[in-house]
Amino acid sequence: MSDHPTTSPQSRYTVADRAPRKLSAFLLRWESILVMMLAAVIIGNTLKSPYFLDPFNLADATYNFSEKAIMALIMALLILVREIDLSVAAIVALSSLAIGYMGEAGYGPLPLIATGLAVGLVCGAFNGFLVTRSGVPSIVITIGTMSLYRGIAQVSLGDQALTTYPQRYLDLGQSYLFDWPPTPLSFFLFLVLAICFAVFLHKTSAGRQLFAIGANPVAARFSGIRVDRIRLILFTVSGLLAGLGAVLLTARIGVMRPNIALGWELDIITMVILGGVAISGGVGTIGGVVLAVFVLGLATFGLSLMNVPGIVINVLLGLLLIISIAAPIVIRGQSGRR
Amino acid sequence: MSLLLRYREGILALIIALMVTGISLYAPPFGTLSNGVGVLNDTAFLFMMALAQMIVILTRGIDLSVAANLALTGMLTGMFNMVFPDLPALIYVALALAIGGGLGLINGSLIAFLRIPPIVVTLGTLAIFRGTIVVVDGGSQVNTSDMSSTFAGFPKLELFGLSSVFWIAAIVAVLAWFFLGQTRSGRGLYAVGGNPVAARYCGISLPYQQMLAYGISGAVAGMSGYLWVARYGVAYVEIASGYELTVIAACVIGGVSIGGGVGTVAGTLLGALFIGVIVNALPVMQVSPFWQMAISGAVILAAVIINARAEGRALKLILPEARRAAAQAKR
Amino acid sequence: MTTPQPVLSLSHVSKSFPGVRALHDVSFTLYPGQVTALIGENGAGKSTIVKILTGIYVPDEGEIVGAGKVQHFASPRDSWAAGIAAIHQETVMFDELSVAENIFMGHMPGGRFIDWRETKSRARELLSRIEADFDADAPLKTLSVAQKHMVEITRALSHDASVIIMDEPTAALSRHEIDELFRIVAQLKAEGRSIIFISHKFDEIFRLSDRWVCLRDGEKVGEGLTSDVTEPELVRLMVGRPIDQVFPKRDIPIGRTVLEVKGLTNATEFADISFSLRKGEILGLYGLVGAGRSEAMQCVFGMSQPTRGSVAMEGVALSIREPIDAIHAGISYVPEDRQDQGAFLPLGIRENITMASLAGHVRNFLLSPLSERMATRALGGRLSVKAAHWEQALGELSGGNQQKVVIAKWLATKPKIIILDEPTKGIDVGSKAAVHDFIGELAEEGLAVILVSSELPEIMGLSDRVIVMHEGRIAAQFERGKGTGAAAWSAEAIVAAATGGPMQEHAA
Incomplete structure (x- = not known):
């Protein structure tokens, strides 16, 4: 219901600069809930297993999520602007394929890395080109390119594997960047990129424009925002970071098969959604995504320390995703009404 | 619009016919009747799963959990069969429909009553359903040797050379055509997908239509689960892994709009047939089966881009000469 | 007037939402063969009444009495069953479905299974009753806005409703189409149906309605016969104070030319649009809905690309490919649909x-x-x-x-030029005056203003010059207080130019 003040336009209302600070509002913020979830995961795991808090164990645990987490950063921006990229895992496969061939051909680490990044960039730009030119929802386009990219990897490799890589390249994925605190390169890159993404999204004008596009793409265009150009850039960066994921993953496992990173797109989307980015666009923070990465990564690690099978962990994470989204809705009693 | 759609379905049918002709010229065994029957038998699962997925997409939804539902229901019916062998096959079908439908209603209630976006819900239940398989069977498999003859034999029954799975898919298609075209609930799906606000003003309940769509999607997936397990003689955690994307691809190729409210039974069947023909043609043409994924990816993109041209934003016809030109073009 | 049997009455209806009291103790009665105008400012509670009568909302208190008994509308179906149908403000329809299906959606003939033959023949019959010129089989998306409106009316008729609610039915219609609508309303009245008519346009209220009910802040503040009331009285009731309906045309010195548009043309929407705009000037852009005004202005703003023509700012040609280029050049465009095109x-x-x-x-x-x-x-x-x-x-x-x-x-x-597209569309009398004042202020500060509006009093009251568009082209230009005959600064001449021919009727 709207009400129009019928007083003259000269009248002034007193409007505060910001909301009054309330503890309840702070605690109900999604990030606060994630912090509590993270605390629960850490405390629970520490009580259950004496190995959990060991720095070397934790460092090894980061291997299992850092590559995905890097890709989750850009997926968060895509979902924020109402897009989605289902082809990221397939881009990892295609980039990894190219890295594998370069490895077989005897090139050194730098050409391998450059190739991986370049293939990712091209795949991402192709996605972006199709999405912005066709006007078809990106979920459809990227289902198509997902099949295309992974299909190319399958056609090229069949049931073979590529296993020849220079040692200096493998070291990137298998040794620590710093010895103390023990920090794998992938985790370090994730932290650096997370800070860059957070500053970009929350402190720059281009970042602000992403919120506008997500909140209302039509109004964004009317407000002078180059919506299609931004979409194209985001998809391209998504490809580039998938290429980076491929560089790190291939170095870590030292083998490329066509089913590499299979199903990662869903894991990554889970990180983003649990991080509080609304699938309907316009709402989300990088801080939330980073916290969700840690919640998911440490929960997985803790459960595997307890010898829970991976697939059962998936059940629990699926439940966590649905419950964490459903719980606030149930609590606020927002169902039924609209 | 219906004319244009028919036109587009006509084009798709024509492309499939050309493909079949071309492949048959290149590899004559492909053109034989028995191979045609084989293609239809092999594509039967895709036919029904794509129709069920279309029903969900019509409501502006998506069901990513169908393949996981298929695997879980297949496993559960297989385990039920180990405990109760030798029941009539239709009991297993009914059980699979019920389990699958129940799983679908879980999706439906989260979406309809809690208003969680469908992609989030079914992404979650995808992981949950698959994982539950391991929880219920402890990581083992159900093999042919564990299956009773009524259980395993049913999908292999044939009529006119076509398997019972194909005939079931045919029944599903006829029911879907009747349901979507001739019933109020069926038209209601188009209404809520086409314009949810308008549907509400027409007294059409969105939660009811969503429960219906996800229930149907789950039931068809569940039934396919039993048939799949019995036909291929094995149930384990990985069966039909990633199949949800093939199913969605069939819908997209068949002209179902992800934006909701647009899609036909004939289009979806043709979309599934298209993928079926490619999958079956590759071995006949002695092309590596690894090509399948790349080709279906390319085809989805082609289909999508052709559709996009047809649906691009048209300028309004304001100038009198533009209106006259358009009227003449129509004639 | 004799008082016939009431068709429907609301008694002591109240409805609240968290933090808002939408309706409080509202009662009124509808009679057959009468048009009741429901008036009030935005947010006065009119839409809430519509939603209660159509079963979208359930009232907290009070009751609806129809057909001699208390009615409970839990869903739109219950409301139809009681003989109430609504033509909604926004066209709520299904673009992908056929006209016939749009008419009968939610109550298709034939029960659980649809009888398509019956559906189509009944749709054709209803369409012919309102003399529609399109077929029941046509896909809705091929229809014009006015034709879609006729489908909405047909939908209301399909319920054989005794009460028909029209919620701002003329907002998107051209003058000719409004006349068509009024003809249908007269027909419905003659058939003994009762009509609730909601509009912000007083000329329509006085032309059409027999009775009026006025709401303010969710309460009924008056009702009566339309023949017994004057416009100022209604305005005072609506806003709670008298409103100066006179436009205070400010005397602002007009400076040098800032914007020069020459021969702007695109494929199908507008052609040969040329005009200039000077500092401190308010340029009115008048025309019927669908005359291509917004399309041309959006092209100037960079939302679309012209096939031909140029835009120059202070003598320098501009290359505007995107709105951002226009913004940098100092052009602002406040879109017509502010919620969808402007708000985050x-x-x-x-x-x-x-x-x-x-x-x-x-x-x-x-x-x-x-x-x-x-x-x-x-x-x-x-x-x-x-x-x-x-x-x-x-x-x-x-x-x-x-x-x-x-x-x-x-x-x-910080624009030099501001284009305001229908700045008072759908807003109430009190806010309108504030917007009009504000437009004057902008010009006073030295901005050049283009005012796109379908409301002639507003255009004539505020503008220094008026350009009239008709079917995508500039039909005429008028200068305040100048010209004679067909070029004279008069409502008749401006409307005649906008309709593309000689005057048929006096303007509002």
Whole structure:
């Protein structure tokens, strides 16, 4: 219901600069809930297993999520602007394929890395080109390119594997960047990129424009925002970071098969959604995504320390995703009404 | 619009016919009747799963959990069969429909009553359903040797050379055509997908239509689960892994709009047939089966881009000469 | 007037939403063969009444009595069953489905299984009754706005309703189409149906209605026979105080030419649009709905590309490929559909206001919250935005305040030219006067204003010059107080130009 003040336009209302600070509002913020979830995961795991808090164990645990987490950063921006990229895992496969061939051909680490990044960039730009030119929802386009990219990897490799890589390249994925605190390169890159993404999204004008596009793409265009150009850039960066994921993953496992990173797109989307980015666009923070990465990564690690099978962990994470989204809705009693 | 759609379905049918002709010229065994029957038998699962997925997409939804539902229901019916062998096959079908439908209603209630976006819900239940398989069977498999003859034999029954799975898919298609075209609930799906606000003003309940769509999607997936397990003689955690994307691809190729409210039974069947023909043609043409994924990816993109041209934003016809030109073009 | 048997009455109906009292103790009665005008400002409770009568909302208190008994509308179906049908403000329809299906959606003939033959034949019969010129089989998306409206009316008829609610039915119609609608209303009246007519346009209310009911802040503040009341009386009831309906045309010195548009043309929407605009000038752009005014203005703003023509700013030719180019050149465009084309509802007021001028708030590559806050305070204060705090989400504000924030966003770009597309569409009398004042203020500050409007009093009251568009072309130009005959500054001449021919009837 709207009400129009019928007083003259000269009248002034007193409007505060910001909301009054309330503890309840702070605690109900999604990030606060994630912090509590993270605390629960850490405390629970520490009580259950004496190995959990060991720095070397934790460092090894980061291997299992850092590559995905890097890709989750850009997926968060895509979902924020109402897009989605289902082809990221397939881009990892295609980039990894190219890295594998370069490895077989005897090139050194730098050409391998450059190739991986370049293939990712091209795949991402192709996605972006199709999405912005066709006007078809990106979920459809990227289902198509997902099949295309992974299909190319399958056609090229069949049931073979590529296993020849220079040692200096493998070291990137298998040794620590710093010895103390023990920090794998992938985790370090994730932290650096997370800070860059957070500053970009929350402190720059281009970042602000992403919120506008997500909140209302039509109004964004009317407000002078180059919506299609931004979409194209985001998809391209998504490809580039998938290429980076491929560089790190291939170095870590030292083998490329066509089913590499299979199903990662869903894991990554889970990180983003649990991080509080609304699938309907316009709402989300990088801080939330980073916290969700840690919640998911440490929960997985803790459960595997307890010898829970991976697939059962998936059940629990699926439940966590649905419950964490459903719980606030149930609590606020927002169902039924609209 | 219906004319244009028919036109587009006509084009798709024509492309499939050309493909079949071309492949048959290149590899004559492909053109034989028995191979045609084989293609239809092999594509039967895709036919029904794509129709069920279309029903969900019509409501502006998506069901990513169908393949996981298929695997879980297949496993559960297989385990039920180990405990109760030798029941009539239709009991297993009914059980699979019920389990699958129940799983679908879980999706439906989260979406309809809690208003969680469908992609989030079914992404979650995808992981949950698959994982539950391991929880219920402890990581083992159900093999042919564990299956009773009524259980395993049913999908292999044939009529006119076509398997019972194909005939079931045919029944599903006829029911879907009747349901979507001739019933109020069926038209209601188009209404809520086409314009949810308008549907509400027409007294059409969105939660009811969503429960219906996800229930149907789950039931068809569940039934396919039993048939799949019995036909291929094995149930384990990985069966039909990633199949949800093939199913969605069939819908997209068949002209179902992800934006909701647009899609036909004939289009979806043709979309599934298209993928079926490619999958079956590759071995006949002695092309590596690894090509399948790349080709279906390319085809989805082609289909999508052709559709996009047809649906691009048209300028309004304001100038009198533009209106006259358009009227003449129509004639 | 004799009092026949009432068709429907509301008695002591109240409805509240969290934090808002939408309706309080409202009672009125509808009679057969009468048109009852429901009037009131935005937010007075008219839509709530419509939604209660159509079963979308359930009232908290009070009852609806129809057909001699108390009715409970839990869903639109119950309301149809009681003989009530509505033609909604926004066309709520299904573009992908056929006309026949749009008419009968929700109550298809044939029960659970649809009888298509019956559906189509009944649809054709109903369409012929209102003399529609399209077929029941046609897909809805091939129809014009006016034709879609006829489908809505047919839908109401299909319920054989005794009460038909028309919620601002003329908002999107041209004059000719409005006449057509009024003909149908007269026909419905003659058939003994009762009509609730909601409109902001007083000429329509006086032309059409027999009775009126006025709401203010959710309460009924008066009712009576339309023949016994005058417009100023109704306005006073609606806003609670008298409103000066006279347009205060300010005397502003008009400066040099700032904008020069020459021969702007695109493929199908407009052709040969040429005009110039001077500092301090208010240029009215008048025409019927669908004459191509918004399309031409959006092209100037860079939302679409012309096939031909040029735009020059202060003598320098502009190359405008995107709205951002126009904004940089100093052109602002406040779109007609401010909710869909202007508002970012989940974002805060500050973020909305600075969204089109972010570059001005960047210090060392980062946004400066301080600079943003200062701009927000200044503009939000100037437009009297009513809010709890500047970080409040726009979606939590009232419709009128949302509009102010959208306008503030455009003023924040510090434009030299501002194009206002239907700035008073759908807003009530009280707010209209404020907007009119504000337009004058902008011109006084030296902005050049293009006012796109379908309301002739507004156009004539505010503009220094008026350009009239008809079917995508400029049909005529008028200068305040000048010209004679067909070129004279008169309502008759302007309307004649807009309709593309000699006058058929006196303008509003």
